[in-house]
Amino acid sequence: MKICLIGLGAVGQGVLKAIQLKKEAIHERYGLNLKVVAVADSKASVVNENGLDEEEVLNYKKENGSLLNFDCRNNTNNNTNNNTNNNTNTNINNNMSNLNGIELLNTIDYDSLVEATPSNIKTGEPAKSLTLKAFSDKKHVVTSNKGHLALFYLELISSANKNNVEFKFEASVGGAMPIINFPEESLSSANIESIVGILNGTTNYILSRMTSEGSSYENVLDESKQLGIAETDPTMDVEGIDAACKTVILANSVLGINSTYTDVDVTGISKITPESINLAKKEGYLIKLIAEVSSVKLKVGPRLVKKNSPYAIGGTLNMATLKTDLAEDITIIGKGAGSLETASAILTDIINIGKKYKF
C-alpha cells in the first residue's frame, strides 16, 4: 500500500515512527507491504515512488523544523524490490497550502492518504478539500483530524461511499483508545444507546491536579503548559471545544445521529474553583469534564462523578462508557493523546483497509 502522508506535526511524525517500527511485523503478520511514497508538511513535500526512508525524513524534520530543502541525495532507502525504478526523492520546495496539497495528490501515485493536518473547527480546511479530492480519485483516507468531521460528517461519508473507498478516523476521538470502530467490530449484537465519557486529556489532567493538590485552575493550567500537556492557547481544550468535536463524531459515526458542532451544548472548565472541587470531594465525588452522546442530548460540561467509578480515572487518560441493550455498560480506557499512541490508531485503520482490500 502506497501511503501519502500530509501533516507532519506530532501525529504525522508518530505515523512515520510507527510505520518505521512496525512495517516488518505488519508485513509478516498481515502480508501488507506499507510504503510511504510522499510526505508533506506546511512548508514543503518530499516524494519517492519507491518509498521514503521514514527515519531520514523524521531526522530532517527534527533538525530543520520543516521539509524545506530536504536533500534528495541523502536518501539511503533500502527498498531493493524496486531497484529497477529510478530511486530518488523529489523535493517540492514551496509553501504548502491547501491548493499545493491538492497539487501533490495530483502528482503522485498512491493508494491511501493519511491526513494529519491540524484540526480547524471554523472551516475544516485543509482537511476537507484534501479528503474530498482523495475520494474523488478513488483513494482511501485515514485521518486524526476532528474539524472537518465535526462540521461536514455527512458530506464526507457520502463522498467516500459514493466512490467506494474507505474513510477511517479512529484516531480523531480518544487517541489510542478504540471507540469509533470498536462498537461495530466488538459489540455488533448490541444496540448502543448512549456514550458517556471523558474525551479530553488536557482538561482531565487539570481537574485531576486541582483535586489532588487543591491548586487553582490558573496555577495548574500554567503547570500543564510547561509540561506540554496544555497548548500555549489552551482554548480548544479548556472551553470544551475539542471534546465537543469528538462528541459530534461519536454521535454521527456510532449512534447514527446526523449532527454538527453547533448541536452540542458546551461548557468548559475555566470557571471551576478549588472550593467546588473540595466540596465534591467531601461527598465522595470528583468533578470531570463529561461528554454525553445520546439521541436526546449532545452535551459537554463539568459533572460530578463517583469515586471508584470508571469515570474517576485521573491523569491525561480518556474513557468512554457505552450503554447498550444486551451487553449493559462497556467501558474503555486509554491514552487520549500522544504522538505514537495516536499513530497506533491510524496504523490500525491502515491495516484494516489493507485486510479488507487485500493489499
Added chain:
Amino acid sequence: MKICLIGLGAVGQGVLKAIQLKKEAIHERYGLNLKVVAVADSKASVVNENGLDEEEVLNYKKENGSLLNFDCRNNTNNNTNNNTNNNTNTNINNNMSNLNGIELLNTIDYDSLVEATPSNIKTGEPAKSLTLKAFSDKKHVVTSNKGHLALFYLELISSANKNNVEFKFEASVGGAMPIINFPEESLSSANIESIVGILNGTTNYILSRMTSEGSSYENVLDESKQLGIAETDPTMDVEGIDAACKTVILANSVLGINSTYTDVDVTGISKITPESINLAKKEGYLIKLIAEVSSVKLKVGPRLVKKNSPYAIGGTLNMATLKTDLAEDITIIGKGAGSLETASAILTDIINIGKKYKF
C-alpha cells in the same frame, strides 16, 4: 444461518432470548437470517428445520425444567418463508448424554453449533467431543465454555483450521466484556505484551463487599449465595479455578502462548481476612483477585491495587488492561456474567461468522 444450540442453562436461555429480541434487527442491519433449528438440554432435544419459536422453547423450559415432552403441536412458529416445508417440531425424548448430543448433530441440518454446556475442567466434556464433531462436519462453533479451551486449546484450534471453519469463544472470558477478538480487531497495529485483569465477577463481588462492609469472607459468601452471585459449591470461583481457565484462554488466543490449565499458578480468596483488607485500605489499596498473562507469567492470585486505578472497580464487574507497545495501556470493563450479557458475546460471534461467510 441455521443454528443448533446445545446447553440450555442460563447462557443457553440467554442466547434464545437474545436471538428472539434481535433477529429482526440483525436481519435488517446485516442481512443475516438467524434460525434456531435445534435446541438440546441435558434431558432432551427439540428440532424444527424451519426454525423453532424461541419464546415457546424458553417458556416450556421455565415451566417444566427441561425439554422432555415438549409438545410439538404447540408450535406457533411464524416463519412463513418456508411454509412449503413440513413445519413441525420433533422432540427427541431421551437422556441427552455426550453421545446423544453427537447423535443430534448427525441428525440435523445446521450451519453453526452454539455450544453452551457447563464447563468441565477435568475432561472438557461434553464440549470437546461436540466441538470436534461439528468441526469434522465443517460446521462453525461458537461457545461460552471454558473447560475444553483451558485443557485442549491447540487441538481444538487446529481442528477448526484444518476444516476451514470458525471457532469463536468471546463469551468464554469476561462475559459481555470484549477481550478475545478485541485486540485483533481494534488494536491490530499494536503488540499485546501482557494482560492483567479481574476475570471473575463472584470473587470481585465478595472482595468488594468485604471491603465496604468489613464483613468476614464466610458471611459475604453466604450473602452471595443467597443473591445467586455465588454458586452452592463456590469452589470454581473462590479458589481461582474459573479465573485460571480464562487466563489460559487469553494466553493462547491473544498472546499466542501455548499453555494449558496446569501452567497457571493459582491462589484463591478464601484465606483473605477483613483485617488484611482494612490494612490495605488504610494505605490507599484494595485487595483484588488479579489474573496476569504474559510470556513469563500465568498467574491468578490476590493482589493489592491502587484506589482510583482501573483495577479498583467493584461489584461483579470484570476488567482487563492490555499492555501494548504502540498504544500503551488499554483497559476494558464490562459485565463478566449474566444470561443476556454473556449471550450478547455469543451473538456478536455469530454475526461476525455471518458477515465473514456471507450467510
